[in-house]
Amino acid sequence: MAKKSNRLYYIIGFIAIVIIAFLIFSNKETEPGKYDQLAQCIVESGTKMYSAWWCPHCSEQKKAFGSSFKILEEGGAHIECSPGGIRYFSEFCRSQGIQGTPTWEFPEGTKQSGKLPLEVIAQKINCTL
Numbered sequence: 001m002a003k004k005s006n007r008l009y010y011i012i013g014f015i016a017i018v019i020i021a022f023l024i025f026s027n028k029e030t031e032p033g034k035y036d037q038l039a040q041c042i043v044e045s046g047t048k049m050y051s052a053w054w055c056p057h058c059s060e061q062k063k064a065f066g067s068s069f070k071i072l073e074e075g076g077a078h079i080e081c082s083p084g085g086i087r088y089f090s091e092f093c094r095s096q097g098i099q100g101t102p103t104w105e106f107p108e109g110t111k112q113s114g115k116l117p118l119e120v121i122a123q124k125i126n127c128t129l
Helices: 002-030 036-045 056-074 091-095 118-124
Strands: 048-051 078-080 103-105 111-113
Touching: 036 056, 036 118, 048 056, 056 078
Parallel strands: 048 078
Antiparallel strands: 048 103, 103 111
């Protein structure tokens, strides 16, 4: 009888851990990101980030925003230059003069290539970090 009792405790413990993990991770998705305000300001300013899924510097730039990067994607400020798994730039990105990624295009029309510190992006478009 002791073996059945121990097994029951293990099962209950396992279920409790799964429920707690679910609550922790599902709650994080609804919390605001650290840079949500900056990301929203980027969208509203008309600034664009051109990137390619295979570009390591683009991945680093996206990671700098953390969960707030979804605001850039949903707001149209992020442009994927290699959609559909292709490894070359789309005609659209080439027509915009994109030669490397990441490339930031600011409202006044200037472009700056490379991974930029968030402070630099915020300063160029008068956003708070």
